[in-house]
Amino acid sequence: MTATRLAVDYGTSNTVAMLDFGDGRIRPLLFDGSPLLPSAVYAQADGDVLTGRDALRSARLEPACFEPNPKRRIDDVEVLLGERSWPVLELVARTLGRVAAEATRTAGPVSSLVMTCPVEWGPVRRRVLAEAAERAGLPRPELLAEPVAAAAYFAAKLDREVTGGRSVVVYDLGGGTFDVCVVRRDGTGFSPLAYRGVDDFGGVDLDALVVEQIAGAIRPASPETWSRLAAPGNAADRRHFRALWDDARDAKEALSRQSSAQVFVPLADRDAQVSREAFESSASEALGRTVEVTLATVREAQVRPSDVAGLFLVGGSTRVPMVATLLHRRLGMAPTLLEQPETVVAEGALVATATATVTASAAVEAAPRSRPAPLPLAPHYAQPIPRQAAVTEQDPPVEAPRVAGPEGPPREERKLSRWMVPSIGMALALMGGTLLMGTPWAPGAGQVPLMIAGCAVGSTFFLAGGIMTWFTPRLPSGARFWVPAGYLLFAALWLAAPLLESRLPAGALRVSAAILAGTGAVLALVTAATLKAGREARR
Template identity: 30%
Template structure:
């Protein structure tokens, strides 16, 4: 199985691990630099002449804290970097992750190829964070990196640990609380197939936050109470603060205390190595009790349970519908986490798998089903040239699995044979044709290897260089779910100059996926001009404002790139393709120019400044206040009450944001940005019914007007369009999609507009307006002739002639005057 990836890596916030699939089994590899351990602390230390990773790097923290970095996974995909004192330079989260991945590669036995790997990411990682992870893998020397969501990996580890027994069909939860992130996933086994139905998470909630709470709420107050300091917490958290180095040392001590509290009722934390403002040396012990620690982390644990309840509610499930909650991630070792989760959810917890190495093990199971990418090497010994393309399930719980192959080349006088490695199956020699179809019998609970050989007329083996066929008689996964909606920004016809979102791929769609849409250009593009079409793809809820979502990238088509003028109203065909590792490719085809433009979006950084965050929070707070006033005026007490609860959270967010210093070194800005996004969503959810009621009212008004004008002036074609637009009214009228309501209202507006355009009253009104504008027309002689003709047409009630004259007069106006609404996108 050398042609499969076979290597799985858990690139964790606190600890990382690597596992290998070999001989039908998964082996989590030991750390050669730390005997007895099969994990690598995700910490990197720098000296002038060396880069040190893992446990030895952590040991250097107290000597030179500003040259040691950990928990950088939480800043993957951001523009932030870390200043390293010992080398007087910055290092990015991608570079730091690269060092960890390189060290993990050294765990492999000599002679084993490590050119490809499956690397896990939190399910809630967005596309930019995912791309940053792939970039780290590439810099670490992996020619091929496939990403796998951590809850999926944990599910595979658990299911394949039990592959020798039938797992009960039903639903379970994967509760993954690691060092820096939290994921909850709903998994279902049905008909022997495992599928992730839904998930939710928080990229800034984990054991690192628990460490920080110990520092913020216990250690810093204890130091400040005993010694003389001026605003110690700010001085620690600011990059330029006097005690910034001590902050990282305290975090490590807090982590050690947290780990000990899983087995002890209290621990003593020694605080030393610093002096206060009066030059008094700080040297004392702080007692941290398990009870105090549990109280500190209760809001965070309750927040994770809130996410679990959201998933159950979304999927209309109750506690009795869930078999168990599978506990994964180092922070689930904390007794209180297990106790609180089981107590509040009333669902049994399952702690059967190693929470620290399960994700790496599951990644290795997945890696055994993923082929390495290779070039065209399928060449025969004889003068004929053959190549093969195979299709089959890499994992299966069936008794036999269908194998399909397509052969390209001259198959005359050739035969083929498929044998199972254990000798238990042999097709015998069969005539080779362009297509092979065979059912391969599987031995249960093991990896089944089959070899396909091709022979020429002299019975010589033709070297197809085809892969060994490997089918694991175990549980696989039916694809990874998409964490967020992927949308396209389009012009909003209802609001000139503004845009809205068009849903392309919906959250929880199974990857990979592909979709095509056709849009009509709302402006002309003149060859060689400054005109352009902008294709902006965003990640986030499709019902949100475009500015509220995360941009994945732009594909701009400039008029300088096209070979001819493109008329308004012509079509642009857009095809979106997204891989299982979230590589997003957009192809745009301009029909009129017969030109295609293509781009793959792989953004790896997102900029989040404290000043921009403060402005966004301030804007959102004002919006919330306006919504509260509106609901009060409308006496909508239920929504007002809901918004009042959100207002309390908003007040806390405003305070926390205002307290941030510009050079804050913690993850606080990213946590607050996440809170801001969730509050915006909560405001939208609370007020959606109000806004949808307004949109429904607009729809019914437009429908009434359309019916009225249809009766008087509508054609048969327009009646058919009206019927088609309203036939599915029940489905969109009572949905929660404002986008769908707007689109259907716009369809009716378009039908009505096309009718009104040719009604006598509209044609006469437009003619009068054009007469008023005639002094600004480019050809005064022609304009006067047309105006005379228009007056004659009105007297003769020749409305079709008047419509022609109106169009000719429009063409004489300057472009700036006659230009229809031009959106910023172009379609």
């Protein structure tokens, strides 16, 4: 009996599973006739959890019991659905349990499992995915980076020549996130060179642009009706809100094939027309941002244009025609897009693990990022390319207008929490600098101890606050040196006056200078140590 292998791409919006029957056949699992199983879950009052399209249909009954994107909540540990908190691991396991049941019904017991995840995921997130698979009754999975799986598909299934040393640029625009990775083929397989992403942009944000078009047609004539749809206050309005967003997503997909689409607007009881021209006009800035991130990633990977075997588009949102247009115009290479881009990663995972094309850095059990010795920087990418007016006329690119999506507050709350620590740190650092500059340095009765105490306390505040600012999202490593540099500037300004006027006792000046110099040295050493540790972790 041949062994059956299963590959699962657990995505933000949809989950895709592919079966390798061991006899050369690779087929997708079908859920309600489709290879796409929505990753959404819905908690019923009796304690059961609905998955897939059953969850989507039930969301209109009680939206508070619905979670459309459990993958986005993987760092939250628990999710409140209705009146009960559910572990995220359990919600993921429910969706994987649906996959396990269908796989067993189709091909019998599964002998091995490979699952894909974002290349930057750390051990904690990977462990949640692995434990969820086991709880669902599946074998312990082998984890593989999503862009590596996509590159393996590109090379094997599309018969593209990706020889040793050549690279594939994988552009992945899914339902909730955007990621781009440059993957290079070496002697033993594929490994990631550089990757970047935008955590708060995906297909749902493009849906929001369609909703904004609809708002332009409905709001002027019926402002109260639109207010009920935009900010539903009861269960009935929330059902209409969900229906509107579902129809907006369908309209966005229709605009990939036709120039306009009609959307029925509940409560208003009328149709609204959305056009591809208006949609592309509003989406150009947001999509231009992903194109700039792609170009920056290619530059960071330091690959020559001649060494790029292809630009591969994966993820359902890449069907928007403007994506390929902007990439081609900006990067000068024609993208490759398949009819079903959602299934590429899952099938590529089977290809990669079957042909042993995965290196230690690509298998996600190892460090999630691998940086090889840099190649010479290609002239084509060495200098900034003039920005095309059709992409965006601002530098840097700005986000398109945002409309609250079906997820609502959770995304904004997570964004706020990511900025909370660095914001507090900046306040502490400014407080320390202010205290330092406000400390008296003129000699006088009782002022020398006060001066030394103010110097010490101000330095401590600046030290603690400055280090907290390092948690700023996507802060470049070198930017951390602003902390010792800023502190030394404060110290120099504070010491300048007493040194010029010679008004401080020599002993007090020595103590103050020792405190300032010691704090500055500690800051510089801590900064250098963390940067070194970060480089070691990426190797």
